[in-house]
Amino acid sequence: MSRSEKVSFEGTTGELLSGILDVPDGPVKGWGVFSHGFTLGKDSPAASRMCKALADNGIGMLRFDNVGLGGSAGQWSAGSFSHKVADTVRAAEYMRAEGRGISLLVGHSFGGAAVLAAASEIPELDAVATVGAPFSPKHVAHVFDAALDKILSEGSAEVDLGGKRVEIRRHFVEDLENADLTDCIRRLHKPLMVLHSPTDNTVGIENASTIFQTARHPRNFVSLEGSDHLLTGKGQAARAAKIIAAWADQYLDAGH
16 A cells, blocks of 8 residues: 655745655655646545555655645636646656656646646656546636636636636636647657546547647557546546556656
8 A cells, every 4th residue: 555645845836835745655666746637636536546546556646736726825816727837847846856756747637738738848757648638728718618708808707616616817718728738749759648538528538539649659548438537436546547557667767
């Protein structure tokens, strides 16, 4: 079994971000950073179950709350996709400073888009895996579509995201509009694994196809049959993590 350690590091907005390091019990094959979904946080089922399962398979993982979520300081509404990407890079820098340079980036949903954008900024990285990721970060805008006019005309609006009231500001929307992953994916130059459920009703399977088609080899696609977008079903997150761990194994000691 793995063990969990609480850690914190400063994000790019100057706020202290709260993280959990899931550490393998036995030999460590490598270290990784996990980027969570839109407002899901490090303790969401997908994040916690996947990272614990990766650690049980020998890969130590850092998962952290983005600004203003969970245990992290600051206001979520002050952040953006660009901040999420930059803080993913910052998490890798934190791990490097701790003598645990990362080999693997794993991102779920919106976090999958973030790791694709962050990968080029992390020189020691060996492999990238996305789970249920959108090809375009602005895909996430569908959840606040009804408030879009208000956000753009008044500068911000409160929206209900799965029972959670969050403020979304104009800069967030504009930042999404400017985010294009095409070049990031094409120039990844790292092994990529794209995992996606064919019955994902939140981020359609066509997103996985586009990411895969845009990427160059070595690239892999795994269909997570029977999984929902949030990987909440029994064993879904652990299954995805086991697949990632088995695939990443060959890359983990490369160049470290």
